[in-house]
Amino acid sequence: MSQGCGSTNRITGSSFSIYPMTDLFVEIIKSSLNEVDTSKVWIKTDDVTTTVRGQMTHVFDVTRAMFLQAAKMGEHVVFQSTYSIGCPGDSAGDVYMAEDGVPLNGSQSKRIGQDVAAKFSLYPMGGGDYMDVIYSQIEEMKKQGVEVNEAHYSTRLDGDGNKVFNGLEQVFEQTEKQGSAHTVMTVTMSANSPSTKGGE
Numbered sequence: 075m076s077q078g079c080g081s082t083n084r085i086t087g088s089s090f091s092i093y094p095m096t097d098l099f100v101e102i103i104k105s106s107l108n109e110v111d112t113s114k115v116w117i118k119t120d121d122v123t124t125t126v127r128g129q130m131t132h133v134f135d136v137t138r139a140m141f142l143q144a145a146k147m148g149e150h151v152v153f154q155s156t157y158s159i160g161c162p163g164d165s166a167g168d169v170y171m172a173e174d175g176v177p178l179n180g181s182q183s184k185r186i187g188q189d190v191a192a193k194f195s196l197y198p199m200g201g202g203d204y205m206d207v208i209y210s211q212i213e214e215m216k217k218q219g220v221e222v223n224e225a226h227y228s229t230r231l232d233g234d235g236n237k238v239f240n241g242l243e244q245v246f247e248q249t250e251k252q253g254s255a256h257t258v259m260t261v262t263m264s265a266n267s268p269s270t271k272g273g274e
């Protein structure tokens with residue numbers, strides 16, 4: 075695998091896992107993986123995680139669809155993803171960077187109205203003023219029609235799942251556009267939790 079840090083390397087990746095809090099976890103994970111069209115991304119599933127790689131739009135399209143498909147069954151489901159763009163170590167050779175930009179699962183996902191609770195952390199690496207980038211992106215998130223609250227080490231998001239994913243994709247894309255050479259974003263999202271919001 076190439077360790078080069080070329081600025082032309084714009085592969086996006088996500089390593090994500092879905093944790094359904096039910097005895098039906100195998101069925102839920104497998105049916106989500108089957109129902110989502112993953113033909114525009116490189117994909118590999120193992121016993122711990124699923125990795126998808128390719129264009130940013132398709133990586134977000136696939137991860138959003140996986141979680142919303144899993145959540146629509148009404149069980150308590152948790153999703154964790156590490157998104158990454160840039161170098162080092164990701165090679166363009168085996169990914170699907172030549173695909174067109176039309177997301178395959180957007181219309182299916184849009185039909186799933188699902189409230190979610192989430193936290194995200196943004197790590198812009200390779201640029202100078204990383205805290206400015208983080209604060210400006212938290213401000214951007216407030217324009218996405220979701221509730222945004224400060225937390226330690228992360229920012230909490232509450233609202234419609236599609237809007238939350240729109241915001242996350244926007245933040246990730248803008249961080250890259252602001253000049254971060256390598257960006258990592260971690261997301262934990264929960265749907266249908268029996269716990270009350272805020273843990274009270």
Ligand SMILES: Cc1ncc(C[n+]2csc(CCO)c2C)c(N)n1
Binds near residue numbers: 100120121123
């Ligand atoms: C998205 C996603 N991919 C892989 C796993 C790991 N995993 C745990 S149980 C199971 C099904 C039975 O093999 C799998 C694949 C996960 N949790 N979520």
